[in-house]
Amino acid sequence: GAVVSQHPSRVICKSGTSVKIECRSLDFQATTMFWYRQFPKKSLMLMATSNEGSKATYEQGVEKDKFLINHASLTLSTLTVTSAHPEDSSFYICSARHSFVDEKLFFGSGTQLSVL
């Protein structure tokens, strides 16, 4: 089946630093990837839709300058949390839509970000 790889799985950083999270589709091309944020025992909150070769579409309330998304190729999207603060600590998950397979999404394994 389609595999989405997300790295790193866990990152601890100091307040004020930037953190980059990568999401790769390993065996398929993903024209669209999605980034979510999830708090403990809570649902997934869609942050933005990342389209290859164009600007990401952010959900209402999500700061685009805070959460930079780049989708430079059909297999890679990155989320950069800029000037991270403790309130940015969360579980971030990406997903990808396989261009030719139904409408189910394939998810990365998530990144636990802890900002000290």
Add this chain to the structure above:
Amino acid sequence: SQQGEEDPQALSIQEGENATMNCSYKTSINNLQWYRQNSGRGLVHLILIRSNEREKHSGRLRVTLDTSKKSSSLLITASRAADTASYFCATRKAGGTSYGKLTFGQGTILTVHP
């Protein structure tokens, strides 16, 4: 905003029993999907049911959809300890062109005791 509401929020059963989870939504949908999430991991797609379908089966999974009530249920039969996970429903709104953009429910935490 999250339109899916799931109940129960948590379900604890013994191995071999059936587990039923329910999901309600608010807008017209194109399809409804169920996903599973093991603790601290990503989500895995389980099953998709389209708005013109009423019931679907996949192995030990049975999904029903009632568009008049805007609700769906996921039944896991003969549960196993390995089924312990969080289960989420997700809906794609009818119309529009944002393929793959899903709205997730709050999830049900299922614990299956050996």
